[in-house]
Amino acid sequence: MGYKDLREWLTKVAALQQLKKINGADWDLEMGAITELIYRDGKGVPPAVLFDKVPGYPEGFRALFGMTCSIERMALTLGFPPVKNGIELVQTYRDKLKDFRPVAPKTVTEGAIFENVDRGENVNVLKFPAPMLHEDDGGRYIGTGCLVITRDPEEGWVNFGTYRVMVHDEKSVAFYISPGKHGNLHRRKYFEKKEPCPVVVCAGQDPVLFLASGNEVSYGLSEYDYAGGFKGEPIEVVHGEYTGLPIPASAEIALEGEAFYDDLKDEGPFGEWTGYYASGGRPEPVIRVKNVYFRNDPILCCARPGRPPSDYLLSKCVVKSAMIWDELEKAGIPNVRGVWCHEAGGGRMFNIVSIEQSYPGHSKQAGMVASQCHAGAYLGRFVIVVDEDIDPSSTFDVLWAMASRTDPVESIEIIKRCWSGPLDPRIPVGKKGFNSRAIIDACRPWEWKDKFPKVVESSPSLRKKVLKKWHNVIFE
Numbered sequence: 001m002g003y004k005d006l007r008e009w010l011t012k013v014a015a016l017q018q019l020k021k022i023n024g025a026d027w028d029l030e031m032g033a034i035t036e037l038i039y040r041d042g043k044g045v046p047p048a049v050l051f052d053k054v055p056g057y058p059e060g061f062r063a064l065f066g067m068t069c070s071i072e073r074m075a076l077t078l079g080f081p082p083v084k085n086g087i088e089l090v091q092t093y094r095d096k097l098k099d100f101r102p103v104a105p106k107t108v109t110e111g112a113i114f115e116n117v118d119r120g121e122n123v124n125v126l127k128f129p130a131p132m133l134h135e136d137d138g139g140r141y142i143g144t145g146c147l148v149i150t151r152d153p154e155e156g157w158v159n160f161g162t163y164r165v166m167v168h169d170e171k172s173v174a175f176y177i178s179p180g181k182h183g184n185l186h187r188r189k190y191f192e193k194k195e196p197c198p199v200v201v202c203a204g205q206d207p208v209l210f211l212a213s214g215n216e217v218s219y220g221l222s223e224y225d226y227a228g229g230f231k232g233e234p235i236e237v238v239h240g241e242y243t244g245l246p247i248p249a250s251a252e253i254a255l256e257g258e259a260f261y262d263d264l265k266d267e268g269p270f271g272e273w274t275g276y277y278a279s280g281g282r283p284e285p286v287i288r289v290k291n292v293y294f295r296n297d298p299i300l301c302c303a304r305p306g307r308p309p310s311d312y313l314l315s316k317c318v319v320k321s322a323m324i325w326d327e328l329e330k331a332g333i334p335n336v337r338g339v340w341c342h343e344a345g346g347g348r349m350f351n352i353v354s355i356e357q358s359y360p361g362h363s364k365q366a367g368m369v370a371s372q373c374h375a376g377a378y379l380g381r382f383v384i385v386v387d388e389d390i391d392p393s394s395t396f397d398v399l400w401a402m403a404s405r406t407d408p409v410e411s412i413e414i415i416k417r418c419w420s421g422p423l424d425p426r427i428p429v430g431k432k433g434f435n436s437r438a439i440i441d442a443c444r445p446w447e448w449k450d451k452f453p454k455v456v457e458s459s460p461s462l463r464k465k466v467l468k469k470w471h472n473v474i475f476e
């Protein structure tokens, strides 16, 4: 792999000229708004943004946004050769998943994460510049680009997921995990037995861990093993003193503690990935923090969800696209030519699958599975299936196929009572849980696809001939 830890990774990102350092921005709304402006209004490839000299904090206590949110930074993170565009990155990721071999983590006795340890009375999670990200947030969020690590009390496997973590006070934080997520399933098992749920929030780490954490790795497979498979070597871990949970040895910041079933406090509202404050504020379990570990000059990893595009969405869309493609193939669906989860849908609500139609019902099958497989099921909305001549990552082409190849009464299938959750902006407050899906078959109808009107465009040979003669005039 091309880098050892987040710090080496940052050096490589600086060499790619994709690291922007900003000194003096305030944790209170400025870091968030600056990141939003860069990602929504900036020109060119948006950089990773490293904030330092945060007012009220020692120099060196930094916050990093937009880690993996460019094609080049993703390829670097995943150890891929340079690729041209998003769809090629999806293809490369999917190729990797085809004969994927997870690699279990390796326990080591020392790690940079133990450079500083605060225990008990000395715990103060606000010693890090946790940002107030959006104006209507219920508090400062120390966990957004984070890993929330838990162990299944019955099955023994370790999961981590990116679940938002809000600061209540110096020694307690809230964590919000949507129903059905693995961390939620683990937590429930402790809570049902009225036992404390041990948990570690890792709030700065190798970006490859963040990619594994924020996307749907299969139930029962530890994200450590998954990330190790991408790294091609075991992730080195140390074990927390209080929980025994594995923590990345080179992590920047880790909070260790436990949650109880009846210890709840309001969490949220929080600006969410759909672009809305949908889940509001509601009581959620509190983590009582027992120990804090951090490196010298620690880097807090952040993500700022909000109205798209935002600073982590591209990477989410690429990974989700590859995962859905992989699950389609594993479900036995042949001739998938591409998958793209559009950023406007937050990588979940507007997903496109392109296939080479091979038998009657093929397109419906692809759409149904894409809407219900593990990577595609949570909070989905639309799945659009297109023919192989449509680039699923080209919004224009997808809309053209929808506009011209569908007959709405025949082409749209609705599935009811699917997996959604409190973050769904279209479900009224108090009724959150299920939503419906539209599977839009925007392929030429199978029965007469060969007789479907011919597309009006110059033949490749005519294009080539004309381009050869007129290239300079056309593109001068």
Ligand SMILES: Cc1cc2nc3c(=O)[nH]c(=O)nc-3n(C[C@H](O)[C@H](O)[C@H](O)COP(=O)(O)O)c2cc1C
Binding pocket: 144, 145, 159, 160, 161, 162, 163, 164, 165, 176, 177, 178, 179, 180, 181, 182, 183, 184, 213, 214, 215, 216, 217, 303, 305, 312, 316
């Ligand atoms: C930046 C970011 C923030 C996220 N915040 C949350 C969250 O607060 N709660 C949640 O349930 N999922 C959140 N997710 C989605 C989960 O990380 C994702 O569904 C992941 O697959 C969960 O891990 P699991 O599959 O092991 O449950 C977030 C993802 C990202 C990338």
Ligand SMILES: [Mn+2]
Binding pocket: 159, 160, 161, 182, 216, 217, 218, 219, 220, 221, 223
């Ligand atoms: Mn998981």
